[in-house]
Amino acid sequence: MRKPIIGGNWKMNRGSPAEASEMLKQLIPLVKDIQSVDIVISPPFTALYAVKEILESTNIKLGAQNMYFEEKGAYTGEISPTFLKAIGCEYVILGHSERRNIFKETDALINKKLKKALSMDLSPIVCIGEHLEEREAGKTKEIIQTQMDRTFKEITREEMIRTVIAYEPIWAIGTGKTATPEQAEEIHAFIRELLTQRYDKETTDSVRIQYGGSIKPNNAEELFRQGNIDGGLVGGASLQVDSLFAIIKAADKTRL
Ligand code: 13P
Secondary structure, three states: OOOOEEEEEOOOOOOOHHHHHHHHHHHHHHHOOOOOOEEEEEOOHHHHHHHHHHHOOOOEEEEEOOOOOOOOOOOOOOOOHHHHHHHOOOEEEEOOHHHHHHOOOOHHHHHHHHHHHHHOOOEEEEEEOOOHHHHHOOOHHHHHHHHHHHHOOOOOHHHHHOOEEEEOOHHHOOOOOOOOHHHHHHHHHHHHHHHHHHOOHHHHHHOOEEEEOOOOHHHHHHHHOOOOOOEEEEOHHHOOHHHHHHHHHHHHHOOO
16 A cells, blocks of 8 residues: 655745754644654755754655756756765755746656666655636646656656655635545546556555645545655645644545
8 A cells, every 4th residue: 555645845935944943843743653654845945954954763755856867966956866865865855836837847857857767766756737717628638648758758667666656736725715525536536547557556556646735734634645645845834733634634634
């Protein structure tokens, strides 16, 4: 059975070491006995080091929100995967829709980052998802298929199994408009069909696919109960201890 994974994507919030640590000090004792869910916190780069120290010997893992595909050189403002490894990051979010839309990251660039992350033994969380107009035009599956084909180009079966996919419909991010469990499940099942076409059933059954987009304590459990949804990538609700803990508990409950 796939282990659900709850990611807290703090985006450009809680970037100071003090405020990041403060929240995690409260969360750590609450989740310390939770074994059936992987918990990953992705703070801004400026808080990574402090957070790593706080998370030492806990069951919460550290993730970054982005990285570049080169290890060093003249790339002003970029972050090397080597630096992330040195600090103790295990996960890295790649291709978030905010990176794609605001910073114009393409599938081809994300594919390069993905290959690099895998080669450095970082666990990638790769985001895909459609815009509202695309959904309304009935193009969701077409968009997802294109993103999958391009973003996962030349990714081997073994690499795919080490990769987490986050299906984040863009219209649901930060809007309070969550996809219904049925809408999310339909696309998660479709993503698995695409994985089976490309690899095989065994690979498909091993890949974790998170849902992301306005996950809150009151909708989390129903989403996580869907057979193809393996936890969630949480933005806004991951900034408060109470709501993040409630969402982690909802994932845990689905495995009891
Ligand atoms: P919200 O949970 O704030 O909608 O953000 C989702 C997201 O983008 C997680 O990566």
